[in-house]
Amino acid sequence: DAGVIQSPRHEVTEMGQEVTLRCKPISGHNSLFWYRQTMMRGLELLIYFNNNVPIDDSGMPEDRFSAKMPNASFSTLKIQPSEPRDSAVYFCASSFSNEQFFGPGTRLTVL
Amino acid sequence: GEDVEQSLFLSVREGDSSVINCTYTDSSSTYLYWYKQEPGAGLQLLTYIFSNMDMKQDQRLTVLLNKKDKHLSLRIADTQTGDSAIYFCAENRSGGYNKLIFGAGTRLAVHP
Numbered sequence: 001d002a003g004v005i006q007s008p009r010h011e012v013t014e015m016g017q018e019v020t021l022r023c024k025p026i027s028g029h030n031s032l033f034w035y036r037q038t039m040m041r042g043l044e045l046l047i048y049f050n051n052n053v054p055i056d057d058s059g060m061p062e063d064r065f066s067a068k069m070p071n072a073s074f075s076t077l078k079i080q081p082s083e084p085r086d087s088a089v090y091f092c093a094s095s096f097s098n099e100q101f102f103g104p105g106t107r108l109t110v111l
Numbered sequence: 112g113e114d115v116e117q118s119l120f121l122s123v124r125e126g127d128s129s130v131i132n133c134t135y136t137d138s139s140s141t142y143l144y145w146y147k148q149e150p151g152a153g154l155q156l157l158t159y160i161f162s163n164m165d166m167k168q169d170q171r172l173t174v175l176l177n178k179k180d181k182h183l184s185l186r187i188a189d190t191q192t193g194d195s196a197i198y199f200c201a202e203n204r205s206g207g208y209n210k211l212i213f214g215a216g217t218r219l220a221v222h223p
Contacts, residue, residue, distance in 0.1 A: 004153075031209070043154075043199070043213040055208060091153055098142050098209055102153035 002026075004103035006092050012109045018080040021106045024073055025094030033100060034067055034077050035091040043091075049075065082110045115202055115214035122220045129187040131217045133200035138181060140202040144211065145174065145185045148197045157185075157198075187219075195221045 005024040013019055025032050034046040048056040052069045060067070064083070069075040079086055089107050093100045116134045123129045135143060141162050146154040160167045160174045160183075167174045173186040183200055197216040204210045 042215045045210060048208060048210065050208065056210065093154075095209060098203070099156055099159070100209065100211060101156060102146075104153045 004092055004094050004101055006090075006103040006106050008106060009104065010107045010109075012111065013082055014111050015083055016081045017110075018078065019082045019086075019108060019110075021077040021090050021092075021108070023075045023077070023092030023103060025075070025092070026096075026101060027073070029094035029096045029101075030072070031095045031100075032069060032075050033093040033095075034075070035093065035102075037089045037091060037105070038087075046077070046090075079108075082108075084110045086110050115200060115212050117198075117200055117214040117217045119215065120218050120220070122222065123190050125190060125192060125221050125223050127190055129185075129190045129194070129219055129221075131185045131187075131198050131200075131219065133183040133185075133214055135181050135183060135200070135202040136212075137202055137204050138178070140204065142203050142209075143174075143176060143183050144199075144201040144203075145172075145183075146199040146201065146213075148199065148216070150196075154199060190219075190221050192221050192223075195219055 007022045032049040037043050046059045047067045049069045067077045087110050089105045091105045093102045142159050144159040145157045147157050148154050158169050171188045175184045197218050199213050199216045201211040201213045
């Protein structure tokens with residue numbers, strides 16, 4: 001199994017630009033999670049999908065952030081407009097039961 | 112509060128045992144986890160323990176759980192340089208799904 005796949009691995013953009021992060025969960029997993037990791041705040045859960053439906057988005061920082069899961073094999077996290085404080089590593093994770101498997105992450109730098 | 116607490120840094124000599132400690136907050140957490148993160152990589156699930164267990168052993172890894180004190184530990188036997196990484200403990204908060212709350216991570220440095 002290829003594991004959770006994320007793209008791009010690195011993204012550098014300028015303040016105000018739209019950023020789209022992509023995730024392909026492990027085949028057969030019905031839960032998908034987006035996390036953000038920063039030095040200051042550690043790992044934070046942004047949003048959780050179950051069977052492609054957003055269940056808990058209480059961790060999404062503000063309206064500039066949105067996430068979609070149009071089908072069981074693809075999810076996006078979009079930031080529009082991006083700000084320097086959004087710079088972080090964004091992880092996608094998927095699970096079927098009680099084990100969550102993480103992707104390699106996307107390192108986002110907003111200048 | 113929300114915090115899962117871990118010490119931030121641990122240094123051990125190669126071949127010694129490492130013990131990484133964690134305290135969690137939700138006494139009704141069903142599972143407790145240990146993840147490993149190497150530089151530039153994602154989090155790798157190392158092991159987890161069901162809350163009705165006191166101990167779980169998996170090769171060089173031993174997890175101990177003290178539910179009364181809400182204390183979790185990870186012991187790595189015969190620590191190697193390849194074990195150098197950040198180790199995160201996590202609890203799954205009750206609330207209908209497997210929502211993980213992570214500690215800040217313990218950076219393990221293994222020296223010769």
